[in-house]
Structures are given as structure tokens and as C-alpha cells.
Amino acid sequence: MMVADAIHRWRRLCSGFGTLALVLMTVHGGYAFDRPSSAGPVRALRVGLAAHDVDGLWSGESRENGPDLCAEVIFNRPLFHLLSATAYPNTGASLNTRGNTSKIYGGFLLQWEPDSAFFFSTGVGLALHDGRRDTDSADRKSLGSRVLFRVPIEIGYAVNRHHRIILAFDHISNAYLASPNEGMDTLGLLYGYRF
Secondary structure, three states: OHHHHHHHHHHHHHHHHHHHHHHHHHOOOOOOOOOOOOOOOEEEEEEEEEEOOOOOEOOEOOOOOOEEEEEEEEEOOOOEEEOOEEEEEEEEEEEEOOOOOOEEEEEEEEEEOOOOOEEEEEEEEEEEEOOEOOOOOOOOOEOOOOEEEEEEEEEEEEOOOOEEEEEEEEEEEOOOOOOOOOOEEEEEEEEEEEO
């Protein structure tokens, strides 16, 4: 029953994110993305807080706790274009404040930036973590391997050309390439500065 409830909540969350993203991408404001970013190597810097190992999302049951301190760099080098979005390389860290699993990661972020204040991003990458690969502890996750896949999903609002507020979700797991594969989800709020 618990698994069915988690799947149902995950489907509702995905449906809600998808609907919100479509609505946000059709809102017109015309000021947020009307000028390109600077020519420097860094496109944006982000910092924020995230809830660690959130219950009932992609990974199901929560075991670890505490807020995470998050920091990320998005580089100003377009990798490719897909479905009106542009992919940029990114790297970051998520440090747990209670001594549970922390991670560093890298990959790419696919960003949809319409002519409005709202934007949507997703991507893929790899994360290296300091958590447990296999444990019987009731308050720690068994992640199966040291290197995991990372999938971010973000909805953001551009306050102006430079300042952003981002609702950020990320999922890490080994994609069933190792056992066990409990996975872990974070959900947080980030401040972004775009150059």
C-alpha cells in the first residue's frame, strides 16, 4: 500500500510539474531573457537550501534527514539545442548539515527560457556521494554504488535580468545497475545570479 501511495504521489507531482511548466512557458513578460548573458565562462551561480531525502517522491520512503546546503555553477558554453531549449554544463555540491549523505555532481542542464519571467530546466549528470552503499541502518539509505545518476527538474522565476528564484528537485540513484538501489530525492529553493 505504501508503494502504491508513493507512486500515486509521484504521478501527481510529475503531472503538476508538467502542467505548471507548460503554463509558465506560455506567460509573456518580455523582459527576463531579452539580453544574452555575458561572454565570460560562467553563465550563472546558485546557492540555497534543500530538504534532504524527501518522503513520497521518486525514491519513495525517506530515511535520512536534515537540510542540505546547495551550490551550483552553470557554465556559459552551449552544448546542444533540443526542443527550443539549450543545454549548458553544470557542476555543484549538496552538503548535508546532519552528517548524512552529501554529494558533488556534474552534467548538463537543459534550459527553456521563453520571453517571460518564468523558465523550466531539466537535465542529467553523475553524482559522487559519501553515503552508504549497503547498510542495515534504519536511518541511512543504501545507494548501491559510489557514483550515481542525477536528474534535476527545476521551475524558476526571473526577478530581473540577473536575479532568479528556483524551485529545484533532484533525484540520484544507480538506475538499477547495482543493488541495492534505494535512491534519494531533494527538494529546495535556490537563489541564482545570472551574469
